[in-house]
Amino acid sequence: MVVRQLDPAEVDRVFAALADATRRDIVTRVLRREASVSTLARSYEMSFAAVQKHVAVLERAHLVTKQRHGREQVVHPDVATIRAAARLLDHYEELWRGRIDRMSEVLGDTREGDAP
Amino acid sequence: MVVRQLDPAEVDRVFAALADATRRDIVTRVLRREASVSTLARSYEMSFAAVQKHVAVLERAHLVTKQRHGREQVVHPDVATIRAAARLLDHYEELWRGRIDRMSEVLGDTREGDAP
DNA sequence: GTAACGTGCAACCACATGGTTGTACGTCAG
DNA sequence: CTGACGTACAACCATGTGGTTGCACGTTAC
16 A cells, blocks of 8 residues: 655654644544534533644644535544554664664574564 | 553653654664764754753653763664554554444445545 | 524733753763 | 863753634524
C-alpha cells in the first residue's frame, strides 16, 4: 500500500496536534463515528470555542476534515495522515533494526538482535 | 511482544517532543549511532545550549537516555517509547478498521473496506 | 417572523516553548 | 598547574498555544 509522504512542516503539525489528550480523544471518537463540532463540544468540560479550536488544529494537520451538513459541521477522520505518522515511527524502528544488524555484522554475531 | 503502555501525560510529551524537526533528526541520528551532546550540537545551526534543551525534551519524553562517559554525555535512543507511540497510532487504524467492519455488517457489504 | 441552534472569528490572558547569552563547574591533555 | 573542552543552568525575549468571553451570521424549528 502506498502511504502519502509528509513534508517536515506537516509532520510538525501532525505530532503537535496529537500532543494533546483532548485532541487525541476527538480523533478516536470520530474514528469510531463521525460527529458534529457541537456534539463533540458537549463531551468536554470546556467552551464550544475551545473545542472548535482543537478541531481546527486537527484540520490544519490533516488529521480530520469537516463537511457541512445543513447548519452542522460534521468532523470526519483522515486516516491517510494517521497511517503516514505510524509509518514514520515504524521507519524509526527499522533504523534501529538496521543498526543492530550492522553491530551484529561487526561482531560476527548471528543472533536476531532486539532492543536491550 | 509486550509494548509498555504510556499514560496520557507521557503520550503528550512524546508527541510534543516529536513535533520538532531538529528533535526528530536527533532521534534518527542516535538510532543509527549514539552520539555525545556536543557532537550533535556541531551538526546544527544553533547554539550548544539550544541542542542541549532539545535533548532534555527528548529525555523527559523518554525517547532518549543520557549516559555519562568521562566528561561527555552520550545520548542513546529509547526504542521502547518509539514503539509504544507507533502502536498507539496502529490502534487508531484498528479503530477505523473496526468502524468499517461495523458499517459493512449494517450494510450487508462483505467488501474489504479501506480509507475513502 | 422569531427564537434557538451551530458556527466562525476576534480580542484577551496565562503559560509553555525555542532560541539567545552568560556563568560556573568537573574533566582531560599538555 | 593551566587551559581547553563538555556540560549544566539561569535569565531573558519573542512567539505560539490553550483557554476564556463576546459578537455576528446563516439555518432550522415553530
